[in-house]
Amino acid sequence: TGLVIGPIVTVIISVGNSAVVIGLWPAHFIWTYYCVAKSKRLGWVLKIALLVSLPVPLTLWPIVAIIGSLIGGIGYGFLAPLIATFEAIGESITSKIYHCFADGCISTLKGSCTVVRDFTDFCFHSYFSYMDELSEEIYPDEKPIEVKLSKLPSCILVSLLAIPVDVPIITALALWKSPFMLFRGWKRLLEDLIGREGPFLETVCVPFAGLAIFLWPLAVVGSVVASFFSSFALALYSGIVVHQEDSFRMGLAYILAAVSIFDEYTNDLLDMREGSCFMRY
Template sequence: MLTQQLVSWKEPMQKLRSFIYFLPLFLLLFILGLLKAAIVGPVVTVIILIGNSAVIIGLWPAHVFWTYYCVVKTKRLGLVLKILVLLSLPEPLVLWPIFGIVGSLLVGVGYGCFAPLIATFEAAGNQVENKFLHCVVDGFWSTIKGSCTVVRDFTDFCFHSYFSFMDELTEEVPEDENPMNIKLSKLPPCLLVSLLAVPVDVLLVTAVALWKSPYMLFRGWKRLLEDLIGREGPFLETACVPFAGLAIILWPIAVVGAVICSFLCSFFLAFYSGIVVYQENSIRMGIAFIISVVSLFDEYTNDLLYLREGSCLPRPKYRKKMKLSSDILEARKSIDNDGNDPNNGRTCPLGSKLVSERTRTLKEAIQELKPIQVWDWLFQSCEADGRILLHDGLLTRTDIEESIVNGNCKKLHIKLPAWSILQCLLISAKSNSSGLLISDELELTRFNWPEDKVLEWFIGPLMTMKEQIKGLQLNENEESCLRGLIMSCNNERPEDWNETEFPSDDNVRRAQLQAIFRRLQGIVAAMSRMPTFRRRIMGLIKVLYIEAMRIDALRSADSRILRQEASSNNSINSVEKKDKDARGKAYNNEDIV
């Protein structure tokens, strides 16, 4: 009995001892991080503000001209919609430099302050020999270098990605595709409801966000303190403990940011009421949406903060074919009665435990990947596959030089990443994997893929394509042929493969594979518009160019050696022939004598 009491007292004392040890360490790191932020922050702010502002102002005339040109030329928009877009373009085009420069200032201040602070805490958690030196030094040069990277990525987005988006408008549309258009008779009620919704929804949604902000603040602090003292959730490992104090101090900033985001999103929610009016052809439905959107936002915040289910605010029916949510509320109440613990309050609406209360075994078994890990895997695969394609002749030095000179080459920017992703899809389908095998020891599944909406837009279709490839049951000859076809063919029609060595003559099978290729190249084209893509692909092209020069040098050396051997063989043969002729003449002379 005494032993059990001692054991029960031992664990709280250890937690209290670790908490007392944590306080002075955190304060020292925090003060050091603030000093570094005070030194680096102004430099970083100036770099980002001046760099981004120069890009915005310098490209603004080109953006205005090209935007109008693409909208006028596009065939995807009907005449009425095109005129309305042209009339409404001046407002966003005028506001873009203002919001861009102000946003650059905020990004510079935020990055310049938080990057050195976080680098200080990371240095304390890393396993390095001299932690004190790294805590003092880390965060200076890396933050300045990161600010230059921010300016470069922003430049790539404004100079390449934006024009790529606009060029897509001017592409030819299929004959069976009708242009988007609207009816003028429906516009007045839509505008009326939108103008009515803006003051109502912005005021009410912001009021709900302000009302819930104290709950978010104190519940967040309570949760962070519990995880810190109990060493649970994100603070399970010792290296992450210093970040707990940083999260506790910065949590009010997160709450303020959530309120500001709610305020900004309320405008879009209000404007959507005009779309509801147009789709339902009813002003009454639009007014119902104005009232319902506040209830929807209230319910969303309740789910986010694990408060009561549903909302006490009215939610009228704003769709003609929309089912009432009474059945859903009853189902949620039944789940709540079965799964939630009223004394705990730390369970989600579906009754499952939160991440912070999972066991250590589960956290080790399911290791969530970060977006940067998937991004790094893609470009590492492109580098390895690019070397293979250079050796096989499917990629040449001319292609790389064209990409360097012109700044864009479909074979390198689109087809090479698509080739690498196709390799992953073929291997994953052949191994009956539940996800994507991005390496020999790592599998990307729906349980561990990054919680990033942008990345999820790309990974979800790839999962579907992998299942389609699995259903086709490709043989080895078809797989090896597909690897060459994705680099050498347009893959637009089944006839494109007539002159190739694809072993199957089934046009349906060819059309299915070509559809997968087109969709895969479309996904990569969308990826190429992301700001970091161009910077990473240009670094990859430099590596491949060096590899291409080395391969050409080896080939030229081999050809020179072969020519030397051939010339030496020819000289030897000529000498032997002369010697043979001389011997023949000698024999003839002897016969004459």
């Protein structure tokens, strides 16, 4: 069922969402610039910085949305009928063969149309409503969000220093701990399979849990890739620390603290030794 319905659902979601994104992109581009320029919630320095940098996210938005819709359509078109098929097997019904092929067809097609409709509502209503709120008048006692020019050089410098430090170390930690994640994940899944616990508790969930055992290496690879991209966010946040704390030294300290926090969090997640070998300032 997934092989038959999947391509249709993928076309509906990817084409529908792509048409919405491309059709509304000029309006999003113009209205975003208009609301940011008009907004009194933003200070002049922050407003100018946003107006200069907005072309990057506005240009990437259609590309990310189209690729995400394609991947999401493939996943939903295959998994939704698969789930419905196993639910039909688990139910006490007579025509199980019929329901294995019939269940999930109409519901998946309706669900794909619902996805496109909800995405359209977000792009057509929610986005413009949020931008309208950004351009509304502020209260007399409310201060606009501002970035001090005197802090900007130190913020940029710390962010530039953090990227070559945090990104390689965090990526190396993720690669180093990926074998632990792989084998400990397999160990936990196999223990649940033997003891019929966790995802193997219900009969209908056994096929999915068995599939999880085979696909677990992909989850490990995905976690390493996610760690690589998230390391950029952790590194760039050091510039925000400098601005918030008004301290160049605190920004430098955060560079090391970010690595320590990541190391400690992954140790807790993988049931490894508590704490971190990296110091915190």
